[in-house]
Amino acid sequence: DTGVSQNPRHKITKRGQNVTFRCDPISEHNRLYWYRQTLGQGPEFLTYFQNEAQLEKSRLLSDRFSAERPKGSFSTLEIQRTEQGDSAMYLCASSLVHTDTQYFGPGTRLTVL
């Protein structure tokens, strides 16, 4: 399977705990995006990378959120001191630099109790 993969698919955690999600983009895709989707809404942009450089962060991304893409391949999204409002589907997408079609992974469903 050469699509975008995300792990874990589901994560249940208690409020205050830290969680980390991983995204493996389509190989050779230079751009990697993170989005968050809550019930009844479309995905909302969080941040994106071009290779290993993080180029933009949404104001939705509080200081508790951090994303990395250390070698320009896979990316991690960490949420520290989780809150119930962080419960959502976290989606990763990748694309080539000069094309606009983003291909999404299956998402990680986070539930904060």
Add this chain to the structure above:
Amino acid sequence: DQQVKQNSPSLSVQEGRISILNCDYTNSMFDYFLWYKKYPAEGPTFLISISSIKDKNEDGRFTVFLNKSAKHLSLHIVPSQPGDSAVYFCAASDRNTGKLIFGQGTTLQVKP
């Protein structure tokens, strides 16, 4: 502010008929538009896209129309099939950043 809007939360059509899903946007800087289909517990799947220099793009049963003056686009599915039942998202892309701005989605139900 909601820059991309899908004003119909749901749509129900009979199998074999046409499904028309609508989307409006407010930012004239958007120059690329995409439609995604999403099943529960899965990520969005790319369907079809259109550049702002075109007014129509067709791919099999799917056609997207863009009316720039009205800042409106629509997705036509002909003929509709029960397997098309899903949530459809319209998205607009800022070519400078590539980030997508999504609408709220329209749930399509195609009845056999």
